[in-house]
Amino acid sequence: MKKVGEPPPKTRLLRAAAALLAESNGEPVSTRQITQAARVTAPTLYHHFGDKEGLFDAVVAEGFSEYLDAERNLPTSGQPVEDLRMHWDNHVQFGLDHPHLYLVMFGNIRPEHRPSMVASAEAFLEEVLVRAAAAARLVVTPREAARSILAANIGVTLMLIAEPAAKRNLELSAMTREAVISAVATDSEADPTTDTEGSPSVVVAAIALNAALQSSHPDQLSSSELKLFLEWLQRISSRSGS
Amino acid sequence: MKKVGEPPPKTRLLRAAAALLAESNGEPVSTRQITQAARVTAPTLYHHFGDKEGLFDAVVAEGFSEYLDAERNLPTSGQPVEDLRMHWDNHVQFGLDHPHLYLVMFGNIRPEHRPSMVASAEAFLEEVLVRAAAAARLVVTPREAARSILAANIGVTLMLIAEPAAKRNLELSAMTREAVISAVATDSEADPTTDTEGSPSVVVAAIALNAALQSSHPDQLSSSELKLFLEWLQRISSRSGS
DNA sequence: TAGCACCTATAGCGGTGTTATATGAACTGA
DNA sequence: TCAGTTCATATAACACCGCTATAGGTGCTA
Known part of the structure; x- marks a missing residue:
């Protein structure tokens, strides 16, 4: 007889791996720790994920979709540039909330391996920027703008993660954010190429x-x-x- | 009798480790590979470096001082803001030249562990910015400016490393560079919306x-x-x- | 020569990722 | 009802890993 509230071993493995990775400060986590925490033996891990790296990739992919969901569910303010700020801040906050996950997601991107997810983050940001472009607030291609903003966003977040939580200065984030946004988009008023309304001229x-x-x-x-x-x-x- | 041209085991270990780390594409390198390549047995590794991580740290430290030396030896153009561009480009180039080393240096910065070297990179950049401040080109504190520029510089470099070498678009670097510099310093001649070439608005x-x-x-x-x-x-x- | 640091090698321990093989459970078709 | 098949888990072991207790040179000073 099986407990009904008990998740299947596959998700138990995923959760155990995620928890252990988050706890143990960046030091390697062994498959034995994971399988023991999930109350499962080694072969089930390899049955479901093929590999230790496969399991870790699954954890990362889950974290990534959590991140993307959070991004997508952010409310839209109607002002594209303001939305851009919100998404930037949300990205930084996600990194500070899940530092180890973030390091694997954005700090370890090996060519040919992980950037598919980074590419989807880029694509999402590009969508936001397309809306900004539609409001004639953009000064470069949405794709170029997305890449530049994301790059700076990652750099800032990594730097904030690296320094002790107590001493973190979020002004670094705000300052860099404004720098890169203002180079890419013209803020609402004082722009000759836009109407008063959202419909550009x-x-x-x-x-x-x-x-x-x-x-x-x-x-x-x-x-x-x-x-x-x-x-x-x-x-x-x-x-x-x- | 000993060959005279032969470096001592310690440096042989360092070089073997650096070489193997650079070759094997980010996958872990075993101590046995290293000691075998250095024609040395295990205990000498632990005698000299105490630890596998100790050896790797030494490799990273060497790479870091190579980076800092290169930065320090860059000529100065007399125009502080132009110098800033040069240092940015040099940083990116270093990352593209030594991708794996760079990933360890800037992509894996765990709190309490590695940022001492990042801090020295930051300090050096701050020196450059102090000169810019002396020329009354700065709009914020040199320290804040250095942090912001370095963060964006790291983010851009990581992003460029992540994508296949063939498809690398260095304009991402130039664009972000101008964005973050222009937010930090007032430049006499250049305008963020113009290329290095001449194609204007x-x-x-x-x-x-x-x-x-x-x-x-x-x-x-x-x-x-x-x-x-x-x-x-x-x-x-x-x-x-x- | 003896003594003494220093450096290196032999051999092995416990732990790690992984797998060949086997066992159980659940579902299928006759 | 029950053999057959498939999926999921377990037992036990392999080869490798980082690391070290111990011992053996090596060159120096006296």
């Missing part, structure tokens, strides 16, 4: 581009292409309403 | 227009025209050409 942006093209001609377009391009730009710019 | 305007067009499609252009227009816009935005 295509006309203003077109005019700005038109003006910029007068002084420097890009060589990505042939002269004939450029001619037609400018004509269309002119047409867009001459539109009256918003 | 055309790109910015193109990206803004691109973003604006995502939410509202103008009716002055037919759908086929719009398609081509967007394609060109994309080409201009990607600034690869010049």
Whole structure:
């Protein structure tokens, strides 16, 4: 007869591994510790996960999806740049809450091995940035912006994890956050290319581009292409309403 | 009789460990491999380094002093902010040259354990920034600036190491570098929205227009025209050409 | 020569990741 | 009902790992 409240060995292994990894301060955790804590013998571990590394990967993947869920469930403020700040802070907080997990997730990324999850974190951030771009707040490609922001976010979080919890200065995070955000997006007001509302002014942006093209001609377009391009730009710019 | 050109066992151990760590792609290296490669038996390792970790720490410390020496020997351009860029690039390059060493040095920093060396890297960067402050280019404390720059620098380098060498996009580095530097220092000549080359705000305007067009499609252009227009816009935005 | 640090080697201990093999449980089809 | 199959777990052992108690050179000083 089996207790009904008892999770199956597979999840018991996962939880035991996660708990032991979180407790033992970065020192290696043996499979024997894990199987003993899960009240299971060695072969069941290898039956379910194939490998010690397989088990650890599963733990990391679980932590990662926890992180992504948390990110996705953050409320949206309606102001894309403000959302960006929130996601940055959430990332840092996650790292400080699960330092060992975070070190494995972002500090140990070996080529060809782990970056698939990092890529999904990048992709999510890119979504947020696409919304910012739609509000004409972006100054570079959303993809480039996402990579840059994520890189800085990881660096800051690693640095904060590295120093003793008592002495942690979160201003490092805020400062770097503003630095990298302001280089990537123009904050709400004082921007000539945006309307008062969220709906950006295509006309203003077109005019700005038109003006910029007068002084420097890009060589990505042939002269004939450029001619037609400018004509269309002119047409867009001459539109009256918003 | 002993060969004279032969280094003593201690340095043989150090070199063998460094070489094996660099070769074997992040997978653990056993003491037996090391001692065999150094043509030495186990106890001499423990006599000289006390511990496997002691040996690895010595390797890391050596790599670290190599890094710091390289940083210190960089020429100074006389322009503090330009020096800052040079040190940033040198940091990234070091990470790409010694990826595994770098991962141990900056990706695995466990509290209470390794940050003494990170602290010295931070201190050196602070020196550079003090010179910038003396030139009245700084906007925040040199210490805060150093921490912020170093954090972003580490994050970018880790991210570049993580992706396959072929696909590495160094623009991520340049972009983040300018972001964090411009938030910390006022630069006389350079502008964060411009490349190292010369392509000015055309790109910015193109990206803004691109973003604006995502939410509202103008009716002055037919759908086929719009398609081509967007394609060109994309080409201009990607600034690869010049 | 004796004595004395220093450095290195022999041989082995306990622990680790892993697996060949076997046992049990649950479900299937006849 | 029961043989057959599949899945899940256990027993016991292997080869390797980090590490060390002990002992043996080696070169120096006296």
